[in-house]
Amino acid sequence: MRTYQSLSGSQNFLSEIQNKSWKGEVHSTFNRTINIICDSGELYTIAAEELDNAPNTLRVTDFFDKRPQILVKTPVFSQKGQLMIGETAAIEIQSASEWHYPQIEFPKQYDYAKISKRIEQLNEWLIQLKNTGGYLLNKRQATTYEKMIHVMLWQESEQLLTYLKEKQLFQAMKQLNRVIGLGPGLTPSGDDFLVGLALIFTTVNYPYHSLRQWLINSRTELKKRTNIISYSALDWAIKGSARERIGLFLNELFYGENEGALKIKMLAVLAIGSTSGGDILTGMLAGIKLTLESSR
Known part of the structure; x- marks a missing residue:
């Protein structure tokens, strides 16, 4: 068994490994990540060192360069301050730095004009980029199917935003079911859009408490309608x-x-996944625009 060193980890994950008899199993494996589902049903991730920090994530050195063969359903557990992956690998966490997502405060109303100008600049940059899927589709290079999904994403999302702007939250909940799971991929574009929207509604001092509460109330429905990897990002x-x-x-x-x-x-966000970064960015910008317009 080989021992690996971790660089950093989310505070809660490090605490689980250090202080509890934490158990789970490998859920899925990818080139630079391994997902683990613990006994409570929550998803955790071992990530390559070149990736950025994230919730429930531990960044590990050398692990993916000299990758041991790890199969789905391999037991994973904590033992004496180490994360053990079956009889294949032990991950030491003593040297890992704790990571916390920063508290992000929504701007005050007197800054809205400045934010609007910065969003205009972002939209100009996005027009110049050659994006190939989801909400940010380069239609010249797209297939007929990709164009159809692109139109559906925008139609369904725009309707959702209309209901939210008008505070028709019951209708918005029904419309949510037309956005969640929409689009191909492990994390569908509709889900990623909702991640971006949620990150705006949950900023500190967000001005519309009803929208934040609407999101919280939607968690059970979201969990029913998408896969665990996508739901984990939404839940966070x-x-x-x-x-x-x-x-x-x-x-x-x-x-x-x-x-x-x-x-x-912005480019760092766009680099997330195949289309996920662009879809999350679209959701964040839509959430900000909705908020600024609702204040008028």
Whole structure:
């Protein structure tokens, strides 16, 4: 059995490994991540060191470069401050730094004009980029199927946003079922859009409490209608947390002054997955736009 060193981890995951008899099993494996489902049904992730921090995630050095063969349903458990993966690997966490998603405060109303201008700049950059799927589709290179999904995503999401703006929350809950799970992929584009929307509604001092509560009330329905990997990201977004690069982008958008830094952080978000980054970004911008318009 080989021992690996961890670089950083979310505070709750490190605490679970250190202080409890934590048990689970491998749920799924990918090139740079391994997902673990614990006995409570919650999903945790071992990630390659080049990835950014995220909720329920432990970043580990060398693990994916010299990857041991790990099969789905391999037992995973904590033992004496280490995370054990069957009889194949032990991950040491003593040197891991704790990571917390930053508290992000929604801007005050006197800053709305500035935020609107920064969003206009983001939209100009997005038009220039060649995106290939989901909400940000380059139609010249798209297949007929991709174009059809693109139209459906926008139609269903725009209707959801209309209901939310008008505070027709019962209708919005019904419409949510037309967005969740929409689109291909492990995390469908509709789900990723909702992650972005949730991250705006759950910012600190968000001005419309009813929208935050609507999200919380939607968790049971969301869990029924998508897979556990996608739901895990949604659930964390509803709790106000996401990958590190998303938090850095939102803080830069709301409070930064450097146009170059904003573009770099936007591109970092767009680099998430195949289309997930663009879909999450679309949801965040839609949530901000809805909020600014509702204040008029």
